[in-house]
Amino acid sequence: MKKNSYDFELERIKTEIKERGARRVGLQLPEGLKTVAIDIAGEISKDTGAEVIISGNSCFGACDIDEKLEKVVDLLFHFGHTDTFYFKKRKPVVFIELRSGVDVKPVVEKAVVKIEGEAVGLTATVQHVHALKEAKLLLARYGKKALIGKSRLKYDGQVLGCDFSSALVPCDEILFIGSGGFHPAGLALYTGKRVIAADPFTLQISIYEPEELRKKRYIAIARALDAKSIGIIIGMKSGQFNLNRAVSLRVKAIEKGLNAYLIAMDEIIADKLLGFGVDAFVNTACPRLAEDFVHFEKPVISAKEFEVVLGERRWEDIF
Ligand code: SF4
Structure with a gap:
């Protein structure tokens, strides 16, 4: 099929x-x-x-x-x-793994004109990871040096929304092959590099600028700075469960004079957070595209971002 x-x-x-x-x-x-x-x-x-x-x-x-x-x-x-x-x-x-048989050459050729630097980090979701070598050869023909980074995941060049280790290569920009904005936005936030996202199905090219994305995160952190009460979310899905982290953040929050509460949930969606009378939320579950949370009524920040709020970490250390 x-x-x-x-x-x-x-x-x-x-x-x-x-x-x-x-x-x-x-x-x-x-x-x-x-x-x-x-x-x-x-x-x-x-x-x-x-x-x-x-x-x-x-x-x-x-x-x-x-x-x-x-x-x-x-x-x-x-x-x-x-x-x-x-x-x-x-x-x-x-x-x-649902590997895709779609030809990536047309979209890579379309993406080449958007690549401004000489060296590009090549990444993909697992559906296209087998096509990265072919993409690398094609980019070389256009005079671009492409690097496929080692990753903690199963395949070199593979990325997840919570793991961009393969993008840590010496390069000017990142080329991401795959669909949707979830991974390229995370890549831009994590690496601080411009990301060219190439969708081999729609042949659409999208550009993700790290500064714009980081600005949104900065605004979320700034809003959380005024919070007096915090809901610390524990993701109950097995691969997202991080009880110790949530408990230790709560202890630190209380030490700083905040009211902090632990909230366990499977999926973090805006409607499910509406009823809780806290000023801000801290997400210890799937990091997801932090940008998703920009549309939530109250600020939702990551555990690391909360440490910035608590004065335990510098903003520059996370982005
Ligand atoms: S934790 Fe989030 S980003 Fe990581 S694999 Fe699960 S759903 Fe994807």
Whole structure:
């Protein structure tokens, strides 16, 4: 099955089910791909005889395994992400990376004219990470030196919204191959470099300037400086759970004379925060695109940003 040229690896899935004798299996797909869940479930069920349960919950990253479903199935197929260093291996979870077969050459050729420097760091989501070498060769033909950085993740050049280690290469700018603004905005914030985002599906090129993004974060921190009461959010998804960090931030906040409360939640969305009578929130869960939080009614800042508010860290040390 192919959608947007993603490889759903259905034959591998069926083989795993048969070889591991799984009778009941779960499917977990990212939001945008839930439209094909029914087709996948139907085909797997027909060809293997296994009972299939589709997760209707969110699926934002490898951190976001549907643990309740995992408990009631023999195998859980999690689509769109790779296992990572922070993911505790679990036998029943099988990652299907959803590699894309889309040709990246047209969008890289379009992006070349936007690259101002000589050296560019090449990054991608796992869906396009296999195409980075080809992109590097193409850029060389245009006289650009492309570097694919080592990463703490599974593949060189791969990025996650919470891990941009592969972008730490000696370069003038970053070229990101993938869709959406989540990763390129995070890259610009994290590296302080201009990011050219090239979407191989739409052939759209977008530019992310670090200074603009950092200004928004600075405004959020400035708003939190006036807060007298703080809600410290603990993400309850297994890969995002950071209780110790949240507890220690609360202790520090109280020492500084603030009222601070711990709030546990699965997903941080504006509506769920509305009811809490605090002046600002600190997010210890998925760092997400901090820019998402700009639209929330009250400031939502990261743990590191809160340390700036508490006077424990300098703004220059985080960005
Ligand atoms: S960015 Fe957030 S959703 Fe994505 S893997 Fe990291 S913690 Fe999970």
